[in-house]
Amino acid sequence: MQIGSHQFKVSNGDSIFTERLKFCDVNDKLVLNRVLMLGSQAQTIIGRPILTDATVHAVVEEHALDAKVIIFKKKRRKNYRRTRGHRQELTKLRITNIEGIDKSFIQQEGTDKPESAAVAA
Template sequence: MATRRTLRALTQATSFLFTNPKPSLRSLPLPPFPNSNTSSPIFSNSTPPSALAQCSHLRYFSSDKNDDHSSDEDDSEEEEEDGDEVEYEDTDDVPVSSGKKVYTLEEKEAEAAAIGYRVVGPLQKDDDVFKPHEPVFAVVQVGSHQFKVSNGDSIFTERLKFCEVNDKLILDKVLLLGSATQTIVGRPIVPDAAIHAVVEEHALDAKVIIFKKKRRKNYRRTKGHRQELTKLRITDIQGIEKPQNVLTKKPSKAAKKEQEKVAVTA
């Protein structure tokens, strides 16, 4: 019974298709537009104005590199009519910035004084700055660090600007002076005190590893750093009376024996 019903449905459908063919889309009636008096923009033969024509700034949509704007042409025409020639300055005299700040002499002196030193000049061959050791010490501040120095000592400070190797320096921030007989404490600096030094080399400190980690966050950062240093050799300390080194001679063995004999006989 089910098969007979399906066959009947199929035969009825095929007979309906053959008797009523599918109408074409062109023959379908179009509904009238609400404003029948106005012509539809879809079926009108006139092309609609483009979006580029409505925009006043065409230079942003122009793909031609040789397009000149009307305003530029008008300006150029006015300049030609006036007959005034545009003079361009020479760019050869203008210094090209290399990315580094250019310091003047006054700025160099001011920044060096803020750190605590003054550049005197290069070391000459005739200069006799290296003197024998003297029993005097001083506490000097260079930048944010303090050093206890004596004549002939060498210290490593952070990289000092505006000085090269074999330059003579004067360290002004002297906090304390001392010797075997007296001690001078500054408040905070000792007046009329100075420490002379010579730049021996600019070097790099040992590498320091900076490792950061946040557990359970998958965060790890490893960086290395080498601090730039300047090696200074202390040549002289001024501002305190320096006692003279008196060398005491040791008595010889024969003199000791004679002294012992005299003591025994007495």
């Protein structure tokens, strides 16, 4: 799935840290619909570029700060040194449910082999 410009590989119960999501609060439920690929033991579906029927449900667990990043600038022989630092704001998401793998599988089976679908019915 994709959040902002970052891509994540997730499954049910995973916890991920993303850049700060300013539009949500703690315990909010999110529906993320930019799913790039779905997979199970039986099949894999790749989106071009995204899958329209797939969604990922997540819950916001907390907003936190990352470890401090030090930025040190220096120009040699010029007596120029600057030290700056910052802590990146993060949001922790817990994945609760992934939808779309069964529906996509049924649609693909129906379009690929109509004879086998008639036999199964």
